Amino acid sequence: MNQSHRFGFITFAGPPNAGKSTLINLLVGRKISITSRRPQTTRHRVLGIKTLPDAQLVFVDTPGLHHDEKKSLNRMINRTAINSLIDVDLVVFMIDHRGWTPAIVKSLRQVISRGVPVMLAINKIDTLKNKSRLLPLIHESTNLHDFVEIVPISARKMEDTSDFLNTLISHLPEGPPGFPAEQLSDRSDRFIASELVREQTFHLLGEELPYESAVEVTRFDQSDPDYWKIDMVIWVDKESQKSIVIGKQGARLKIIGTRARSAMEKTFGTRIYLNLWVKHRKGWADNASIVKSLGYGEE
Ligand SMILES: Nc1nc2c(ncn2[C@@H]2O[C@H](COP(=O)(O)OP(=O)(O)OP(=O)(O)O)[C@@H](O)[C@H]2O)c(=O)[nH]1
Ligand SMILES: [Mg+2]
Incomplete structure (x- = not known):
């Protein structure tokens, strides 16, 4: 070294x-x-x-x-x-x-x-x-x-x-590398994929979407390494927010899906099949155990 x-x-x-x-x-x-x-x-x-x-x-x-x-x-x-x-x-x-x-x-x-x-x-x-x-x-x-x-x-x-x-x-101490050279993040592809969907909900919905939304991955099938199959649920806090995310005749959800899929294909260098659902679970942001179950507060 x-x-x-x-x-x-x-x-x-x-x-x-x-x-x-x-x-x-x-x-x-x-x-x-x-x-x-x-x-x-x-x-x-x-x-x-x-x-x-x-x-x-x-x-x-x-x-x-x-x-x-x-x-x-x-x-x-x-x-x-x-x-x-x-x-x-x-x-x-x-x-x-x-x-x-x-x-x-x-x-x-x-x-x-x-x-x-x-x-x-x-x-x-x-x-x-x-x-x-x-x-x-x-x-x-x-x-x-x-x-x-x-x-x-x-x-x-x-x-x-x-x-x-x-x-x-210049401000770092001397020492050997702590991670393999090819590793770019500590986060899994599964996590990054869910974040790319959340990013599109932020971009497309802006202030209309309250912070109380989260994305859960329900299927992450990489059995074909060139064509991953992914299902996700976008959780919202109120029934009324569902239609905001889905849009007229599903138009908005479709754009979210298309853009997130394209971001995933770029990030992972593979083709992606992506299915999105929108569901509501009342008051989740106030509920510590649900917040935990969706992966917040983890180190
Ligand atoms: N004009 C300009 N915009 C920038 C620059 N850097 C970031 N932005 C924009 O600022 C916004 C916030 O950037 P983020 O990287 O999400 O900021 P952040 O500090 O990570 O924000 P949080 O995660 O909310 O704490 C985005 O719209 C970026 O595109 C910059 O150098 N110039
Ligand atoms: Mg940030």
Whole structure:
């Protein structure tokens, strides 16, 4: 093993919608975590793994930290984010170009209290018309914390990731790789497939779909490696939400299915047969045991 090989865990934390999952997908080079305009798109802790000749970086994607803990689901999601700050080598705290709010500073304090080195990434600078606004923001940030680095970026426009990766690597300890070189995530294809359906429900339904929806895989048949057969149920909280997801004569569900299938074929490099159902189960987001049974709060 090369003496100077580095290995470490890097947690991406920060407010919802900052672009954490977008950047991790870009760095890994494959979609492992879904993204959308809605805050709190990420609900689970997901690992993305990048293997280079001299380093292996393990990215921990976390749900955006927020302060509405009324529901079991929200509490679980926050706990997932906080637990992901334990035993990591570096935290990338990501905000966007709009800067700090009291709630974001509060989340930062929570992160700092874990005692891990924190790098600040200021994302979405492509939307900044006047780049001179960055300087005061950087200055304000240095007053908040002694960040190991402050890096303005655009996860959407970044074409070459090597500078960013090298900056991260410089903060990792020496050590051999912890995962096989071909492994890109700790999550199963089954999980990623269900997330790709959830992503399309977010994109197509926007604010119409309450957070209280979830996707359950009921069949994941890979017996033909070139043609996987997948059945899933989209769970909603209220009977009335069923027709929103299904749409007129099933039109919306059909688009969700077509787009999710195409995303799966791209991600997995195989043909997919996908069947979707919509069912309702009342009050699941308030019910801790149902939230658990759908896979939330798992490490
Ligand atoms: N203009 C612009 N948009 C971006 C950039 N990075 C991410 N976005 C968009 O911002 C939105 C949120 O991105 P996500 O990656 O889902 O954000 P997140 O931080 O993972 O959000 P949560 O999972 O909800 O905490 C998506 O619509 C992205 O396409 C960027 O550099 N520029
Ligand atoms: Mg995310």
